[in-house]
Amino acid sequence: MEEITAFTSSLSRVSRRNYRYIVQSFLRDIGKDLSSLEKKDVDLWISKKNISRRTMKTYLYVLSRFFRYIERDDLSKHCRERAKEIRASNPIPRVDDDLLRRVEELKGRVLGMGGERSAVIALLLSTGMRLSEVLSLKPRDIDLKRRTIRVMGKGGKERIVYMTSWCADIVGNYIKNMKNDDKIFKISARTVQRWVKELLGVSPHGIRHAFAVMYLARGGNIRALQKILGHSKLSTTEVYLDIARSLVEEDFRRTMEHS
16 A cells, blocks of 8 residues: 555664554454544454553554554544553453354353352352452352442452352352352362463453443443442543444444345
């Protein structure tokens, strides 16, 4: 593409190669022409990259320079703002598209497992809790009638999260013979990570990201999600918004334009 060649022409050989790779990867993955690119395209692309925060910032700054070069100042500014968010420890979450599409199927598989593995994965999928929070639960924290869970989160902050009916059924079955002060799960985080990787192909925290995106894509309120996830700042939760909006649009295009 002529724009990329012109953009990188004044750079050193190594920088030219790296910049070209980043911009070409972005344009290839998004599959749009330059004039139709939107801010949400940047957010969705970055969210799918399994890269470090430092690398993510580099990608965003390179894209910002490229967009400024082709006079797309709106996108250039957006990339710089995203890079600043990462510096403020608000990384753009990586969300697994395949997991989002297969949630209903996976629920059936979890229901069929039974036992400890079924209960812990159901809680991760249904509540958006952190793995450490799930593993610290006791029966006294769970109200099966109201389908709520009292969680002690980061910084010793208590909050309430909510279970779906299918999750409450699994958990209720599992804890029915336990005492109130028993620890529900007597397994290590590493064991759960292995189970989740085998079943879903992601990490437990990847499930949390997927939960947040699905919640918003289905019309959930951003402030309610902030409370559910236990985020102290709304800006931490807001990083999921553009990803959720993009998924809603993709679903609409796929459903309505190919029907």
